[in-house]
Amino acid sequence: MARDPLDGLGYATSRLLRHSAERDEAAVPTLAADGARLVLLAGDRVVLRRPGTAILDAADGERAPARAFTLFLGRLDARPVFAAAIDPEAADAFGSDPDFHVLDLRTIAAEGAVAAHELGLLATAKSLLAWHARHGFCANCGSATLIRAGGFRRECPTCGAHHFPRTDPVVIMLIRRGDACLLGRAPRFREGMYSCLAGFLEPGETIEDAVRRESLEETGIRVGAVAYRASQPWPFPASLMIGCVAQAESEAITIDPAELADARWFPRAEVAAMIAGTHPEGCSVPPRMAIAHLLMRAFVEEAA
Structure with missing residues (x-):
């Protein structure tokens, strides 16, 4: 099955x-x-x-x-x-x-x-x-707003403006080059853990262009084709993770130290070892419940 x-x-x-x-x-x-x-x-x-x-x-x-x-x-x-x-x-x-x-x-x-x-x-x-908890006042006139529609809207009794809950879209991408993929370590990650690159979409930007921009900004890697794979609500506080796979068009890595502590190309066999917890350097991946894990696991299982 x-x-x-x-x-x-x-x-x-x-x-x-x-x-x-x-x-x-x-x-x-x-x-x-x-x-x-x-x-x-x-x-x-x-x-x-x-x-x-x-x-x-x-x-x-x-x-x-x-x-x-x-x-x-x-x-x-x-x-x-x-x-x-x-x-x-x-x-x-x-x-x-x-x-x-x-x-x-x-x-x-x-x-x-x-x-x-x-x-x-x-x-x-x-x-x-x-x-x-963060939107008790009207962004239009500053008055205290009221909960309406069971909580799916706030209304301003002063100016009549309606305010709706927001979801912040985030692209998260597994960047491939042949039988290797690009993974990075944010400074806040636990020691040895690598994950997919990720970043917020900006206004007026497509998913594909957000993947290309974030990849270039964080690692200097240029990306061509981008394909959607899956999405995941991420309630911290209210994001939607848009999982993609992207094809790299360059190889040399230049990290942005404000975003990443490290970034490396990992061969498929090493990613498999990271998922299995047997990597010789102790490198690891995010937990199974994270969409980065799903993208990395699919990359490994593709060769099976």
Whole structure:
């Protein structure tokens, strides 16, 4: 049986049913009585009920009555699901209960602490809650704004402007040259870890041109053909990683030290060893839940 190309990719699977009609202001309050469920987040930390789910019953949510925001995400298995922001102390209180534990969103994805489809729902919750926490005032006139459409819009009561949650697109690319690929180390990476190059798209820029620009800026490598492979929501705070494979047209590397500590061409066999954890220099790759891992694994398996 062929393997799902997105197998293991964090935050990329969701069974959340979104329907804008249910975000009507009159409809949202009635949903709470319709078998509603809830996810609770304190920043990047998520409350989990043992043995492993972030989808809590309404009664669980009553243990954290003080919430900064409560937003309607959509439906899961026909039941409404809400997301709420709680303070760190409330999260700690859950963590002291043996029926619950609290983990950060990266750890949840890396350890498979919840079902894969819950990760996509949590990505929606985290991105929305983070946006509301940063956008309480109108960018047009400065007045305090109001939550509307269940949390998928903010409105200014003074000037009438509507504000919508943003997603920041990021290109992440595996650059190839024959049987080798270009990988880099950002200064913040743990020792020995290499990954794909990445960078934000700029206004008026295509995905292909963003790949070419970032590659040239960070490593001096010129890129020709660019092909899309897969995408991944990345809720830190609200990006969409656009995974691509690109063909290099030059070989000499000149790194930008502000962006990278190192960059190297790795033969396919070395990438395989990095993924397997057997590289002779101890070089490693991002965890399986990251799209960089998916791109590197596909590069290795192409030769099989």
